[in-house]
Amino acid sequence: MNVFSGENSIRDFMDPGQLAYLPLVEIPAELNPLIEDRVKIFAKLMTFSALHNVKAVPGFNMIAEADARGELKDVTTIIENSSGNTISAIAVAARLFGVDDIRAIVPDEVSLHKLRMLLFFGIAPIVNHEPVEPDGEDPTSGIYRARELGEQVGWMNPGQYDNEDNPDAHFKWIGNQIWRQTDGGVSVFCASLGTTGTIIGNSRYLKDKNSNIRVVGVMRAPGAYVPGPRTELLLGLVGLEWEPHVDSITQATNPESYAMSMDLSRRGLYVGPSSGLSLVGLLRYLLERKDEGTLDELRNKNGDIVCVFICPDTPMPYFDEYFKYLDESNFPTVTNEHLLLNMPEQTS
Ligand SMILES: Cc1ncc(COP(=O)(O)O)c(C=O)c1O
Incomplete structure (x- = not known):
């Protein structure tokens, strides 16, 4: 029933093993260019955990x-x-x-x-x-x-960049959820690469279950600034051994990531820029495979290609950034803007 009470109520609520499964929601058809190819893309909403983000x-x-x-x-x-x-x-x-x-x-x-x-x-x-x-x-x-x-x-100093308890948390709780929520049918797992804890832990769990599952890691394109994920250069600082757990790497830019996050949010998946980055990277991977003629290799036993991408947080901490990286055409106009008393320069 998702009720936490008694002297350990908060500790139990914080414990991902005691919380209800975090939602796995299929993205709407208008955001999925591969829907006709029987590709199903699911958002794993880490935003439903205790502090509303993956961490x-x-x-x-x-x-x-x-x-x-x-x-x-x-x-x-x-x-x-x-x-x-x-x-x-x-x-x-x-x-x-x-x-x-x-x-x-x-x-x-x-x-x-x-x-x-x-x-x-x-x-x-x-x-x-x-x-x-x-x-x-x-x-x-x-x-x-x-x-x-x-x-x-x-x-x-917990040291998230080389602390094995970081990826182990995803191995213990999130990989298992994704496996069960897709009834063992997941074909592609995708996450952005920050400390790489998310991708290592989930990849280990899912590949233990089915070594054919493909794991896609998404980096920030050089010069892009999407909070959480890293560029190739910045990934050099990460002590965790992530490369053996990732099959393909793609990149996404700032405008692509922020625009995709806004599109997802406007359709009810209230997720931030690194979630947008992850979906952009996943689509890039899938469209490349379609061009190469290798998409069919990803089909599960039902003939579908079930993809899961991680949504680490909400857009809330970054609202100002959307107006920095996306141009005015992305936003409605404000009527009577001249009457605004506070910070008119921050409206579109
Ligand atoms: C918003 C956001 N997105 C993505 C990531 C990347 O996740 P991970 O560190 O598990 O690679 C993080 C974590 O650093 C994050 O805070």
Whole structure:
């Protein structure tokens, strides 16, 4: 019945193993150019997890597993290099396990909106001047600083970029859900590549069940800025071994990702830019296979091609960005704009 009560109500609600399955919803035909080819595309809505984004899953697991191993015993402070979803999830999970002092290393280019989100969650930001060439071994990088500070007595750095509890969370909970929700018929799994925890964990689970399942990873195109996923260059900072778990890689740009996210949202799938990026990348992969004449190899035993792409979060934290990356033709006009008292420059 999805009711959580008693002294462990919040811990149970945060635990993805106790929450109802996260919805898997087929996208409408008008967004699926391959519908005539019996391609069915499903959005896996991570937005229905406790903190309304994908990071509630690994965030909870990294803390719960550290606690189970006894690693939280004398910890009073947790620090992570993150300016958004991960540290918020870690903060909430950590408080459930008795750690209240949460710090985040944030880049100097962090937006005021994101900084305020951290303060909203009671997280103390430490602003870092990031090196121009990203390198996790550079002592001035945020990843390095978080690791170094985390080594102090009473401190801990979960380290999402090389912590196996990150992909394990997806292996344990989400892969199993997708397998069962598609009745074992999933042909293609697609996710964006950020820390790569999502793609590694789901790929491991699904390929264990059926090694024919194809896994597509989507990167940000060079110069694109979609929060969460990384460019090829930035993926060099990730310590997790993701390459063996991915069969094909595609890319998506900013305008493509933001426009697709808006199209999905306007049709009832309220998902953010990295969800748009993932769907753009998935369609690129499928259309290429159709051109090559290899689409039929993806059919399941019912003759369908069932694809699942991950929707990590909602558009809410990024509303301003949609107006930066999409031109006016994407939005209705405001009547009597001259009467607006507040921030008229932010309307279309
Ligand atoms: C909004 C958003 N999209 C995509 C991702 C990528 O997921 P992962 O880190 O599991 O690769 C993240 C996480 O960093 C995210 O916060």
